[in-house]
Amino acid sequence: MSFLSREATVAKPGFSRWLVPPAAIAVHMCIGEVYGFNVFNVPLTQVGAGWTIPQVGWIYSIALFMLGMSAAVFGKWVERSGPRKAMLASCACFCGGLLISAIGVKFKMLWMLYLGYGFTGGIGLGLGYISPVSTLMKWFPDRPGMATGMAIMGFGGGALIGAPLGVKLMDHFKTATSLGVEETFIAMACLYAVSMLFGAFTVRVPAEDWKPEGWEPKAHIKPMVTNANVSVDAAWRTPQFWFLWIVLCMNVSAGIGILGQASKMSQDMFGVSVAVGGGFAGLLSIFNMGGRFVWSSVSDIVGRKTVYCIYFILGAALYCLIPYTQNIGSRTLFVVVTAIIISMYGGGFSTIPAYLKDMFGTYQVGAIHGRLITAWSIAALLGPSLVNYISTAKIEAGVPKTEAYNSTMYLMAGLLAVGLIANLLVRPVHARYHLKEHPAA
Amino acid sequence: MKHLRLFIAWTWIIVPLGWGVFQSVQKSMPLFEAVLPAKGK
Numbered sequence: 326m327s328f329l330s331r332e333a334t335v336a337k338p339g340f341s342r343w344l345v346p347p348a349a350i351a352v353h354m355c356i357g358e359v360y361g362f363n364v365f366n367v368p369l370t371q372v373g374a375g376w377t378i379p380q381v382g383w384i385y386s387i388a389l390f391m392l393g394m395s396a397a398v399f400g401k402w403v404e405r406s407g408p409r410k411a412m413l414a415s416c417a418c419f420c421g422g423l424l425i426s427a428i429g430v431k432f433k434m435l436w437m438l439y440l441g442y443g444f445t446g447g448i449g450l451g452l453g454y455i456s457p458v459s460t461l462m463k464w465f466p467d468r469p470g471m472a473t474g475m476a477i478m479g480f481g482g483g484a485l486i487g488a489p490l491g492v493k494l495m496d497h498f499k500t501a502t503s504l505g506v507e508e509t510f511i512a513m514a515c516l517y518a519v520s521m522l523f524g525a526f527t528v529r530v531p532a533e534d535w536k537p538e539g540w541e542p543k544a545h546i547k548p549m550v551t552n553a554n555v556s557v558d559a560a561w562r563t564p565q566f567w568f569l570w571i572v573l574c575m576n577v578s579a580g581i582g583i584l585g586q587a588s589k590m591s592q593d594m595f596g597v598s599v600a601v602g603g604g605f606a607g608l609l610s611i612f613n614m615g616g617r618f619v620w621s622s623v624s625d626i627v628g629r630k631t632v633y634c635i636y637f638i639l640g641a642a643l644y645c646l647i648p649y650t651q652n653i654g655s656r657t658l659f660v661v662v663t664a665i666i667i668s669m670y671g672g673g674f675s676t677i678p679a680y681l682k683d684m685f686g687t688y689q690v691g692a693i694h695g696r697l698i699t700a701w702s703i704a705a706l707l708g709p710s711l712v713n714y715i716s717t718a719k720i721e722a723g724v725p726k727t728e729a730y731n732s733t734m735y736l737m738a739g740l741l742a743v744g745l746i747a748n749l750l751v752r753p754v755h756a757r758y759h760l761k762e763h764p765a766a
Numbered sequence: 767m768k769h770l771r772l773f774i775a776w777t778w779i780i781v782p783l784g785w786g787v788f789q790s791v792q793k794s795m796p797l798f799e800a801v802l803p804a805k806g807k
Contacts, residue, residue: 341768347775354783479779485786489793523778597800604797607790614787656800 331407336529342464342537344527346472349457350479351524352412355517356419356453357483359388362442364491368504374433381435384426384443391447393702396455400695401557403452408460408528415453416521422446423514430507453521454480454698458678459691463531466687467540470629470679474621477675481614490516549630549751553759554686560693565684565754568747573677574700574707575744576636579644579737580670582708583663584609586716593716593726594651595659605660612664613671620672621679629680630751636669637745641738648731674701684754711736 327333362385369381403411422445429437457476465472494512498505536542542552560566583590587609588602597605624632643662650659677697682690712733719729 339768341772343772344775347779350779350783354779354786479783482783482786485790486782489786489789520778520782527775598796600796601800604794604800607793608797611787611790611794660797 329406329410329413331405331410331530334407334409334528334530335532336535338532340529342531345457345461345464345529346475348412348524348527349461349476350482351520351527352415352453352457353476353479354483354486355520356415356450357480358487358490358513358517359385359392359446359450360481360484361486361488361491362388364488364495365506365509368495368506369430369438371504372430372433372506374435376435381438384438387439387443388447388450389705390702391444392450392454393699395448395451396695396698397451398695399448399452400455400692401689403456403695404459404557404689404692407530408456409525411452411456412521412525412528415449415456416518416525417449419446419449419453420514420518420521422449423510423517427507427510427514430510451695451698455691455695457524457528458694459687459689460528460530462678462682462687462690465537466542467537468622468625469682470621470623470625470676471618473678474618474675477621477678478614478617478671480674481610481617481671485610485614487513547628548753549628550683551686551753551759553754553756554688555684555693555754555758556760557689557692557696559758559760560685560689560754561696563754563758565751566693566697568751569677569680569684570697570700571747572633572680572744572751573673573697574704575740575747576633576640576670576673577701577704578708578711579640579740579744580667580673580708581704582712582733582737584613584667584670585709586712587663590712590716590730591659594730595654595656596727597656605663608660609664609667612668616668616671617675620669621675624672624676624679629676629683630748632672632676633680633748634745636673637741637748640666640669641741641745644734644738644741647734648728651727651731684751688760 366378366381370376370378399411422441422443425441425445426438427441429435429441458473461472461476462469490513491509494509495505498508498512555563584606587606588599591597591605592599592602620632620636627635643666646662647659650656650662678690678694681693681697685693712730715733715736716729719732720726
């Protein structure tokens, strides 16, 4: 199996580095399907097994939990094994998970969906998410933010593809006796396997002494960008890691709170129809995807710390503006404000790998990123719960539906203020954590 | 050959992503229809 090893993926002279982003996106746009998995919730309750929405909802929760856990646990293995082996493992787990789930639907065994899409598929998500990160940054030392932004944009794009694809396939396979869910899972597993295999066989790592043509690494670039390397085990013990953990957690908590409730929030605040609410959620998904590329590319110019300051300061101001948009009844302003907020939510995801590279070097940045992703798992629980809990409590206390979200918005601004403080506390990593020798990748 | 590989690789991801964006834009149409008349009021 030597063709899977890191050594076998070293690029030959003349290889174009611009082949690596499509390889990474090909994997990310498949695993990003997890965001669109909710299109299966209602059909799964109608397969005749008596499953309820809360029971089915656990499939998604287990998958996201496993994403964070597997990224944290397998990060070092991914770094050691190289992107091709990691992408193939991701493909086997994610597509295998879909196939196990299809069997679960066929035999009406819910635990097989938890095991399939939730547990096994979730491991595939984590492996696939971190597998191209350090490779991209080694290919694009001159533009690391843009490079990782492209891959992580693919993950956002995966949701735009996965949800309508699932619906269209179910429509295609539906018969008088079946909703077509199991056939859809099998078809998706096959389609995604093709795309992920394309990514795995296209990806290459640069040779040890490779650098972009005409680009010279500066002896010492900027105070917030290190030339040294820190191992994942040492990075875990630095305050910088935990400040960045808080930065990611706060940024994601605030954004996911809006994204998860977008449709309902627009209906409650402006009295729009369900269709318009769905349209609003669709629009935000596009900004979520676009923001991942645009903001991380901007961070290559203005610096990571500055761009996170923009996310937090501008984000907090915009959250405070949302109640005003409701007061004056301006749907247009509401849409513009929330779209900018969600673009920065996406930007927060895609800028963090480059921030980690600036702090800890490229040596084990994928593994460090894997451990930091646990912040996402926490935020995925925190953000939607806060919005849901507070707005429901306000409505029960007699506050009109249109105004029930106002205090939540101020709370989200508060979370961003916490993130801002953590970001401002980020300083260069102390030299005692640096590796003494330059390690081989 | 190098350019052909680049073309195929980028087409491989742009086509599905473009389809996904198109689907989302279509889904967003009711929003634009709701927002634009409101703007004119």
